[in-house]
Amino acid sequence: MAIWFSRSRNIGSQLQKCMKTREFLGSQTSWTSSPFQSSSSNVTSPALFLPNLRFNSSTISEKQLTSDSDDDPQVQSLDFPGGRVPYTSEMKFIWESSQNRVPCYRVLNDNGELIRNNNFQQVMSKEIAVKMYKDMLTLQIMDNMFYEAQRQGRISFYMTSFGEEAINIASAAALTKDDIILPQYREHGVLLHRGFTLLEFANQCLGNKADYGKGRQMPIHYGSNKHNYFNVSSPIATQLPQAAGVAYSLKMEKKDACVVTYFGDGGTSEGDFHAGLNFAAVMEAPVIFICRNNGWAISTNISEQFRSDGIVLKGQAYGIRSIRIDGNDALAVYNAIHAARDMAVREQRPILVEAMTYRVGHHSTSDDSTKYRALDEIDYWKMSRNPVSIFKKWIESNGWWSETEEAELRGNIRKEVLQAIQVAERTEKPPLAELFSDVYDHPPRNLQEQEKQLRETINRNPQNYPSDVPV
Ligand SMILES: Cc1ncc(C[n+]2csc(CCOP(=O)(O)OP(=O)(O)O)c2C)c(N)n1
Numbered sequence: 001m002a003i004w005f006s007r008s009r010n011i012g013s014q015l016q017k018c019m020k021t022r023e024f025l026g027s028q029t030s031w032t033s034s035p036f037q038s039s040s041s042n043v044t045s046p047a048l049f050l051p052n053l054r055f056n057s058s059t060i061s062e063k064q065l066t067s068d069s070d071d072d073p074q075v076q077s078l079d080f081p082g083g084r085v086p087y088t089s090e091m092k093f094i095w096e097s098s099q100n101r102v103p104c105y106r107v108l109n110d111n112g113e114l115i116r117n118n119n120f121q122q123v124m125s126k127e128i129a130v131k132m133y134k135d136m137l138t139l140q141i142m143d144n145m146f147y148e149a150q151r152q153g154r155i156s157f158y159m160t161s162f163g164e165e166a167i168n169i170a171s172a173a174a175l176t177k178d179d180i181i182l183p184q185y186r187e188h189g190v191l192l193h194r195g196f197t198l199l200e201f202a203n204q205c206l207g208n209k210a211d212y213g214k215g216r217q218m219p220i221h222y223g224s225n226k227h228n229y230f231n232v233s234s235p236i237a238t239q240l241p242q243a244a245g246v247a248y249s250l251k252m253e254k255k256d257a258c259v260v261t262y263f264g265d266g267g268t269s270e271g272d273f274h275a276g277l278n279f280a281a282v283m284e285a286p287v288i289f290i291c292r293n294n295g296w297a298i299s300t301n302i303s304e305q306f307r308s309d310g311i312v313l314k315g316q317a318y319g320i321r322s323i324r325i326d327g328n329d330a331l332a333v334y335n336a337i338h339a340a341r342d343m344a345v346r347e348q349r350p351i352l353v354e355a356m357t358y359r360v361g362h363h364s365t366s367d368d369s370t371k372y373r374a375l376d377e378i379d380y381w382k383m384s385r386n387p388v389s390i391f392k393k394w395i396e397s398n399g400w401w402s403e404t405e406e407a408e409l410r411g412n413i414r415k416e417v418l419q420a421i422q423v424a425e426r427t428e429k430p431p432l433a434e435l436f437s438d439v440y441d442h443p444p445r446n447l448q449e450q451e452k453q454l455r456e457t458i459n460r461n462p463q464n465y466p467s468d469v470p471v
């Protein structure tokens, strides 16, 4: 059973070991510095028997099926759609797990230093790096202040990205603005990086009339046509088959763009995960599936979620090129997504990225994660593996960032967030009629009746109706 994510005692003593290898689900994941490795397994090397996707339905002769003692290599294998399958007289089950876990690609160590023997070529300019850092810090401060606003009763609900800032911002930085995002709900940093303003975030969370959804959705359900960012929708994993479909449409239109979709480890237990991956693989759709494996789906630990070596191997099972990366190393995320995008668009294929990370905050404002996780586990990821601090150390060591700039930026962001919340609070709510608009050109009778009934109820009990929503 899980050692690393065990909710029981003595996690602190495991921490030292984790500096060199990551213990995840009871066995160790080692680090690698090459982004160009596909997932491995203990199955026969695929080189000879790669699926031939344009295989014609074959004519399998009786001889081929029966005479495996024949020396002719043609009859030592089964001619089958997808490529020849070798015969063997050894009855051998494929083991449920391999001894070695799929390694985790990283570039920086936890002190923000380039690891030795890495093949990282510095392609990241100062300009990109500084923007990434500023956005990571903005995301962190925004999350802090919106979270506090929820605690004060000013917003009804909120979700933070604490601990997952690098996945958010570094993946966004590696894409082009034409790439289409289908998020889960913990990726608002991607939208922030694309230029969605703090006021736009606040308008959505406050559900005022400037919100593009006209206040009909819960807070954090952002969406923006302008930023190629599909609406957040709460049901887990529905975005995955949708992403395959959107990517297939890009392919048909021969667009120079791909789809990027995000999901958590919990989402991989949904049927939609499997449908989405399989559809994308078979249709050769240019979509990057980014799984944020943060160890927990609310209170469900990954040891109760699946028994595989995480998610990365599931990509290979569907015929999708896949990689496992350190989600808390912004440089590794940037490099891997950059390479993934290039392959997705140029080679017209799906890619799966499993980013190992941790949700440092509670699942949402409706959760208390200390009820199911050990405090020192949270602390370790918050302090020693903090993606924002790791990246900050790297840009500082390049001479690209200083404490003076840090203090100034922090002060400015705080002021801007506060102002955004105040302005959004003062902005009028959408009028009641908007609850019934935008779906039908001519509202059907049942909707008209509902609106009439609602208005009658408000007239009878005006004290129960929020005074700031125009009737
Ligand atoms: C289909 C469906 N089932 C259950 C839920 C309730 N729910 C909301 S978030 C969540 C956990 C998801 O965890 P994960 O996919 O790992 O993402 P994370 O929150 O860790 O980023 C669940 C079960 C839901 N929204 N949709």
Ligand SMILES: [K+]
Pocket: 184, 232, 233, 234, 235, 236, 237, 238, 239
């Ligand atoms: K969804």
